[in-house]
Amino acid sequence: MNLKPLTVVLCLLQLSSFAQSKLSVSFTVSDEKGMPLELAALQLYADSTMKLSAVTDSAGIAVFSLDTPGSYTLKVNTLGYAPVNKVIQLRDSNAFFRLSLSPSGKSLKEVVITQKKPLMRQEDDKTIVDAEPLAEVSTNGYEMLEKTPGLFVDQDGNIYLSSTTPATVYINGREMKMSRSDIASMLKNLPPNSIEKIEILRTPSAKYDASGGGGIVNVVLKKGVKIGLNGSVNAGFQQGVYGNRYAGLSLNNNNGATSSYLNVNLTTQNNYQQLNTNRVLTGDTLLEQKAFTKYPGQVAFTNYGISKDINDRWNLSWDGRLSYNSSKSNTHNDNNIVRSSTEDVLGSTLSLVDNKSQAFLSDQEIGAKLKIDTAGSEWVNRASYTYAYNNLDQVYNNTSVLLNSNGNGNVGTNRHYGVIQSDLTRKIGKGFTFETGLKSTYLYFTNDALYYTGGSGAIDPTRTNKYNYRENLNSLYVQGAKTFGGFILKAGLRMENTNMDGHQLTPGDTTFSIRRSDLFPYIYFSRKIMTIASYEIRAYLVARRTINRPSYEQLNPFPKYVDQFMSEIGNPTLKPQFTQNYEFNVSAGEKPLLAIGYNDTKDMFTNVFYQSAQNVSQAYRSYDNIGANKEFYLRGLAAIPPGKAYFAVIGGQYNFNRYEGLYEGKPLNFSGRNWLFFTYHQLKLDKRSTFSLHGFWRLAGPLQFYQLSDMGSLTLSINRKFLKDKLFLSMNMTDILYTNNNTFTVQQGSVNASGYRGGDTRRFGLTIRYNFGFVKKEEHGDMFQVDADGKK
Template sequence: MAFQRIFLLVITLAFSSLIYGHDIAINIKVTNEQQALIPYSTVTLVSKTDSAIRTGTITDSTATAHLNVPDIGFYQLQISSVGYNNFSQIIEVTDSNFNFTFKLKAGSAALNEVVIQASKPLMQQEDDKTIINTESLEAASTNVYEVIEKTPGLFVDQDGNIYISSTTPAKVYINGKELKMSTADIAGMLKSLPPNAIDKIEILRTPSAKYDASNSGGIVNVVLKKGVKIGITGSATAGYQQGKYNNKFAGFNVSNNNGETSSYLNLNYSNSNNYQVLNTNRDISIDTIIAQKAYSTTPSDAVYLGYGINKDFTDNMNLSYDGRVSYNNYNNYTDNTNSFEAIANDIVLGSSKALSTTNDKTFLVNQDISSTLKLDTAGSEWTNSFTYSYNNNRERLDYNTYSALPYGGNGISNTSHHYFELQSDLTLKLPGKITIETGIKTTYLPFNNKADYVLTNNGDTINDNSRTTTYKYAENINAAYFQASKTFGAFILKSGLRMENTNMSGHQTVPFDTSFSVHRTDFFPYVYLSRKIMTIAKYEIRAYLVYRRTIARPSYDQLNPFPKYVDQFLSEVGNPNLKPQFSNNYEFNISVEQRPLFAVGYNDTKDMFTNVYYQGDSLHALAYKTYDNVGSNKEFYIRGLGVIPPGGRYFFLFGAQYNHNLYQGLYQGQPLNFKGDSWLFFTYHQLKIDKNSMLTMNGFLRLKGTLQFYELSSFGSLSFNINRKFFNQKLTVTLSLNDAFFTNNNEFSISQPTVNAYGYRETDSRRFGINLRYNFGIRKKDEDPDLFKFPNNN
């Protein structure tokens, strides 16, 4: 409570200090290398601290551009003129430094198009989010999922959960829209996307009030490419990776842009296979363990189709339509050997063998319609969007157990859900460097699951009542938010409040009738404060302080009571009694020239729910994995980055993060008091061999430590790739080696009041690959180009 009072005090003091600033007039003179004046040049300025602050003009007959900027600070200057090379430089505007002169070098005699080229940093900080430019990561990947795995600072566990800073998994968004799907379905969809479909990845550790409050683990927003170049352009890609098994993919994308209308099409097919070794020893009594050795292969085929059209009806009004369709045919073949062993002398008391085959077919359709209305030249706009998605999943399981009393079974589980979302957002850029953001959102998600299973014993077939279920779930969330930001002097303050009304209901009719419902309204404050600290060698250093209250609601698959078969001694089952968890998130961080440098954070979570491993009937050695509210979690983390900025021949990034967690509550009804630590190191290196060749290396190391209630041994991965461009840089060939030293495997253990187990896991992670990408295009020749056009002030 003391922390929250301090933040409220900061808001009060800051907003009471809001005053209207006065614009600073600056003059920019443009000459050539012989000091001759260059009139009618295009000059633009973009603030380095707020990209929405943008202005531009044309130099007059004296070759001078007269512009007004709202405040002192660093600005990105861009100058272009017919017959001269484009010019780009960062300048600092101060109270005594507002007159500038720049020289342009002679270039081509005519200007067909203005192209500003600059080296993109791998990571950069933009307000309260980190931008990852993924181009170098795409070259050594066969799908978007692998790109995320290679992204520095992100950790993906074996179940497909993505972690940013905390032990709570992040939510995955596509183009700013949350994927309302299970973790397995999200992973499957990301694996169907070709790697070059990504424009960038946005990481929001503490999202603002504009975003849903159910993001206590942060947001990973995958922004997909759309048609952006004039004319018809595109690329064809293909790739192959070989480990013990192989992955391969092929696809193409094409876009067309005639200025007012742009459209795109993206088609990709992938075929992959992987294996997993999972050995587990679990205590079932004081003198006996059950030892399980499972070997699984997971061949799959996936097809992805993305398409869209964007239309500018006027200079201020835009309408866009985007669609995505994916189909994934996934198989799992598991050979599981089980033995009961005496702890004292390792004598085998009994054994069995189980073979299972799972076929999972998932079909996903997503449709987005959005409109943008620009209200002025300062950046004010009104956006509206409607999203519909449909997800259908059909899973067939066949299993046989060979023991003294052999038996088998099979069944089909059908799952489908629809998702509707309607959202409206208004952004107002007001005088005095004030920005107002407000909006409303409503979502509706109906979910249906029906599972029919049978047991076979001695040739007789009977219904398996323990696995046959019928379950329906519906979720409606209504939200509204308001937030305002103000730049005054060296400070940027943003504060907001979000209201969310939650309505959830679940009804199981088979094997017995039970239901639940939740109706509640909650409020979630948000505060963001940024301040320029100092400037070193023209590099601006800024500090950020962020706070937000968040909620984590259990998803439909976590609430579904259907017991999913894993093996004869283990099942996965949802928990319809889960309660939502609430967190207060605090973070302080420092960036240098928009690049994250250092951060320290604290998360305080109540009613935490997480994946737990509960002991069942010890007489039959049964256990089950489920979700449960275990109590409270207090988490402290610290993160640091060191970097050589891009632009030279060699670039590197090295980072580390430390997490400390304290859990207090109940674990399967027994007192829980558990604490753990973890260290994560990550690095990325890039060496430009020549203008057509590049060598990169990326990797991570996670030292022995805890992940939720599990203790993991040290593990990591180091990957290399080299690419070479041919045929006037149209063809790119990339050779890659992933997990070169085969270190991305680990031992694990869990020791809690009712369960004690340990084991080992490995996957087909070491792979050699080759990727090919060919760019093509038919560029339209501009007729009567407007040489004096400059970007609008938005």
């Protein structure tokens, strides 16, 4: 790993530190049992004009960097505990304080909201997005990700942070190892108010799997974080050309020692996709394809969990998810071969495909956490098992003037995925934290596709196949973090051992095997730069090495039928790609402001298209290692200062990519750039009514080998609360201008194609939600939000 640029910046930051000597003061806030209290608000006052604010992290720790020693007034506030107000004396040396808060002793009733938490805040090497403002204007978890500033969700459900590689989606800190469509379906069935926060890790530490080359988006669910029983019931619809209907129940319960949660959601959905393509066959001949696909379906989804404190040190937990999806798709594809100079139709076919599928998912996890001391040291162990089954029945019919072909088939897949993980965190003292852990995963996947040609009942060898796939990954990591004089330094090393075995049984007996071990270093550095208007300006520098492994579908050499003119073929010689990630960013008062990043990828593999030399009407979609990709990005985020009742978050990101390698055995050298802008606005019309507007706009530019036109989406909503703020009504319009569609071109090697892609994205929606139980008290002191009355 080339760390020369990192070393230079570290040296410059270190030299600048000699210009000033800071006093570092750390506070650990816990309850009477010694359990750390997250999101406790701390304020330090030197006099009436100087105030510093901080919020404790997940370990209950908050750190202040002060210019001078002396006498300070400390105030600590958090929900359910008696406030602290005391005077402390700080000497010339760095100081560490432990604070134990006592319960307030009063039964909680309805709490008046005084101010919302930050929409986005920076905590070490991750950005934390508060889910509540997004939940108020969203109908499900997937929409919340679409509305999160800085995330780009493409039409296939891929989530992009900064890299051209899609991000990995985690639920409660664990990778789901599911297909993109399955993850999207799960998120679409998560009630929005069941999500506590969204964590964005663009350069994850050594604690996380090295496969997160595109970063990690971790969706954290609520787990009975409030005292007593609370929850909500909701129902709604979205209507475009077709409509979605949904209803759900969300429950959270916490009696102190035991907390639990339950979410149930039922959805009836329908949408469409229009995909038109024109591919050059010869200099004067085009293949024109117009495909319209309709996707009706029903989904039943539930997730649940329970966590119990066995004693003052041990906590046991169980989390689970179950889902059943019954769906259909109907595709109507018109194919015409046209002479472009005269527009004469040389031949035409009609392809009809009907699919019926049933999918079942069970995901279960048990965990045990040992609290070692009151400083935040802990030992966490988790074991999980996921079973997924999918059955697809397909009927197809291809008709032309000269030839008709039809048939039917069945595809069954089974996936077993197990994980065992153990993580140890030790707070050794003097600002030093040591982390280490082990993880082992096992994936077993089977696929059985059996097709028959119409009429004769003979097996169709072009579609019938059967294979088994096994994958075992074993990893070990060590990581240390040290806080000193306003600096935070974290470094780690992760080792991963990869074992892959594929065995194709039908149509031919083929196998492949991969055995390799790799090291992945990580380093993180942070320091305070200055203080402006009581906001701490802090700089962060992160570097990491990551890997992207090919899946079995990308390795399997069997030609998979797509349509009469297109097949998918895996590449068993595909190598994993490695990326060096570097990012420098700046935050103000824990609010991310500016980031500069660089990703250097070797052996990059991506979708490639090859046209048959023997039959130009036939094309093959595959994967190949095309060479290297160097990516530079610049991201900015800012808040418009709130007035009486208005605030806004605006931002943008610039990406520049350069590809160097080989395509079809010929040199490949090209570059591309694109801009992504995003915004979020909220206007309080009165104490109970809110108007919000959010959207993104992506200027024309490349996405891997595709050159996309301008595209974006603008969504507005009006929300009103009734019945003492317990009843919530939201009306929204998504993709108002119907701009979330695009034209595209791909010109690589022998393939020269263009087209259009659009879907049922412009929709009107109505959601009704009734909240019962306790209203969560909000945090104070944020430049991105205003209070319920519109006052700062």
